[in-house]
Amino acid sequence: MIEIRNLTKTFENFTAVDSLNLRIETGEFFGLLGPNGAGKTTTIGMLSTLLLPSSGEILIDGEPLTRKRKDIKRKVSVITQEYSMRQDMDMDEIMEYQGRLYFMPVKQIRARTEELFAFAGLKEHRRKTIRKLSGGMKRKLMVCRALLTDPQILLLDEPTAGMDAISRRQMWNLLRQLNEQGLTILLTTHYIEEAQSLCGRVALMNSGKLEEVDTPARLIERLGAYAVDEMHPDGIHSFYFHERVQAIDYLSGLQGQCTLRDTTLEDVFVEQVGKHLS
Amino acid sequence: MGIITILWEKWREFIRDFSRITLAAMTAPLMYLIVFGWGIRTTMNGQPYLYFLIPGVVSLTTMNGSFNAIAQNLNVQRLYEKAFDQVIISPTPLWQFIAGQIIAGGLRGLYAAGIILLLVLPIGTGLVFNGLSVLILFLNGAVFSAMGIVVSFLAKNHADVPRFSNYFIMPMSYLCNTFFSTDNIPHGVREVIAALPLSQTSRMIRSISAGEATNLIGIPILLAYLTVLTAIGLYFVYKKKNL
Numbered sequence: 001m002i003e004i005r006n007l008t009k010t011f012e013n014f015t016a017v018d019s020l021n022l023r024i025e026t027g028e029f030f031g032l033l034g035p036n037g038a039g040k041t042t043t044i045g046m047l048s049t050l051l052l053p054s055s056g057e058i059l060i061d062g063e064p065l066t067r068k069r070k071d072i073k074r075k076v077s078v079i080t081q082e083y084s085m086r087q088d089m090d091m092d093e094i095m096e097y098q099g100r101l102y103f104m105p106v107k108q109i110r111a112r113t114e115e116l117f118a119f120a121g122l123k124e125h126r127r128k129t130i131r132k133l134s135g136g137m138k139r140k141l142m143v144c145r146a147l148l149t150d151p152q153i154l155l156l157d158e159p160t161a162g163m164d165a166i167s168r169r170q171m172w173n174l175l176r177q178l179n180e181q182g183l184t185i186l187l188t189t190h191y192i193e194e195a196q197s198l199c200g201r202v203a204l205m206n207s208g209k210l211e212e213v214d215t216p217a218r219l220i221e222r223l224g225a226y227a228v229d230e231m232h233p234d235g236i237h238s239f240y241f242h243e244r245v246q247a248i249d250y251l252s253g254l255q256g257q258c259t260l261r262d263t264t265l266e267d268v269f270v271e272q273v274g275k276h277l278s
Numbered sequence: 279m280g281i282i283t284i285l286w287e288k289w290r291e292f293i294r295d296f297s298r299i300t301l302a303a304m305t306a307p308l309m310y311l312i313v314f315g316w317g318i319r320t321t322m323n324g325q326p327y328l329y330f331l332i333p334g335v336v337s338l339t340t341m342n343g344s345f346n347a348i349a350q351n352l353n354v355q356r357l358y359e360k361a362f363d364q365v366i367i368s369p370t371p372l373w374q375f376i377a378g379q380i381i382a383g384g385l386r387g388l389y390a391a392g393i394i395l396l397l398v399l400p401i402g403t404g405l406v407f408n409g410l411s412v413l414i415l416f417l418n419g420a421v422f423s424a425m426g427i428v429v430s431f432l433a434k435n436h437a438d439v440p441r442f443s444n445y446f447i448m449p450m451s452y453l454c455n456t457f458f459s460t461d462n463i464p465h466g467v468r469e470v471i472a473a474l475p476l477s478q479t480s481r482m483i484r485s486i487s488a489g490e491a492t493n494l495i496g497i498p499i500l501l502a503y504l505t506v507l508t509a510i511g512l513y514f515v516y517k518k519k520n521l
Contacts, residue, residue: 011520048367052519067516070369078367084360093290100283101368145364 001026002047002153002186007056009042009208016042018208019056024186026061026152029179031199032188033265035273039208040188041081044157047186048078060153074102077151079159083138087131091122091141094130095148102149109148116144119174135162143171153184160191172198196265204272211272219268227267231257238267280370284378291351292386302346303390307339308397314457329403333484334456336391336407337418341476343390344383344419345447349426349439352379356430356521372515376427376508383423384416391415405487414486417500418479422447424507431514431521455480475503 002024009017017039024030032040045051047058049067058065060072085094092113099109117123120140130138139162146154156175160168168191175198179185189195195202196216203213212219224240226247240263241247251260292299315328322330356362365375395407429442454460454476460468471477478496485492515521 050366073369082360084363086361087359101370
């Protein structure tokens with residue numbers, strides 16, 4: 001279980017995360033959503049101890065997380081937004097280095113690497129140095145590296161950024177499987193459909209503050225499960241309705257191009273962020 | 279265990295870049311020896327100047343070899359590759375990371391010094407390099423590795439490490455008992471320069487190589503530098519809020 005209490009992070013005069021309180025249960029698939037600069041990556045940074053909080057604390061299974069707590073850090077793997085790997089190493093070296101940093105026996109590292117590379121389709125590229133890999137392959141390798149150590153908690157900061165649609169779907173399936181096996185996952189993403197498809201609960205962050213925490217279904221329900229898109233010269237205007245009949249009534253009174261559809265988590269996100277922008 | 283991991287990582291790096299590392303380690307010292315030792319043929323205290331020069335060049339080679347092995351590499355890993363993030367995230371105790379870097383840097387310095395000693399072997403100078411010399415050279419390399427760690431954590435961009443080298447490492451190369459004795463430097467400045475780690479190393483290595491009685495006060499001085507720089511490195515990895 002991850003418990004975040006009054007977590008604040010300031011950089012000089014800028015508050016990136018502001019009194020964040022959050023509880024993520026063991027085995028949960030949790031999504032952290034928000035526009036650029038909302039504080040998602042800073043939160044992941046503090047959860048991975050790359051950044052130390054200005055105030056507040058993080059508890060993992062009831063124990064405070066610090067850079068010195070190797071027993072707690074052992075439970076967590078992180079896939080950072082950037083390709084945090086030595087560019088001059090090959091894939092096998094990256095995996096061995098990671099395994100060694102987590103005190104795994106070399107034999108076990110090699111056996112697990114075989115499994116993960118076979119699963120991710122990376123075997124034939126294993127001798128390539130990182131700088132020669134495509135963005136998608138680097139992402140896959142980062143996933144393999146994170147899974148090598150059999151973590152209990154996986155933190156993913158935009159893990160599918162730069163992946164093609166097929167690779168992204170493969171990644172979703174993998175994450176689903178891992179979560180079904182009991183892995184606690186905290187995901188930040190810009191692909192809202194990704195969060196909607198994968199996450200049991202999501203949190204919406206904006207300007208460092210937590211705005212909403214709920215299941216995607218309930219957030220959508222709150223906005224209205226039906227959306228009518230109306231085309232205007234300045235763009236699409238969306239209207240939301242709780243009942244399908246209401247949406248159809250509204251639609252029948254419209255002229256010009258318009259459509260009726262199900263509301264998505266992206267609509268909730270856009271409405272929430274738009275509210276602050278307007 | 280974590281120290282072994284860091285040494286393994288550094289060993290892989292060494293194997294991968296063996297020829298580049300070896301060439302880089304030899305080029306500058308070899309130039310010094312050719313230009314000042316063989317080119318400008320002078321004597322010092324009745325002895326060929328080369329005999330004075332070799333211990334100094336060996337000492338400065340450990341300094342450069344160790345500092346460069348750690349500072350630039352760690353700077354790139356921290357600011358550009360972000361590979362250092364994985365170390366912070368991992369359960370490997372960060373003091374072991376620092377210790378591994380210092381030991382690896384010290385060994386890289388020794389390797390560089392070893393190459394120079396091999397190159398001057400055919401000259402038959404009769405200079406003595408023994409176990410104590412190896413210990414002092416390793417300690418010198420460890421000090422400059424620790425300095426490399428501190429500099430890489432202070433660096434805000436890629437250019438900061440070469441800049442530090444220009445302002446601090448390069449002047450030390452010339453001033454610290456390497457090409458001439460610090461006794462020739464005016465009083466006041468002399469004491470400051472003599473207290474620098476490379477001056478102490480060069481002095482001890484030179485007196486051992488000449489078979490003279492060696493004042494080993496330099497060892498506690500090097501250990502003091504090592505302790506302070508390591509403490510600063512540990513402060514950065516454990517306490518710095520934004521690594």
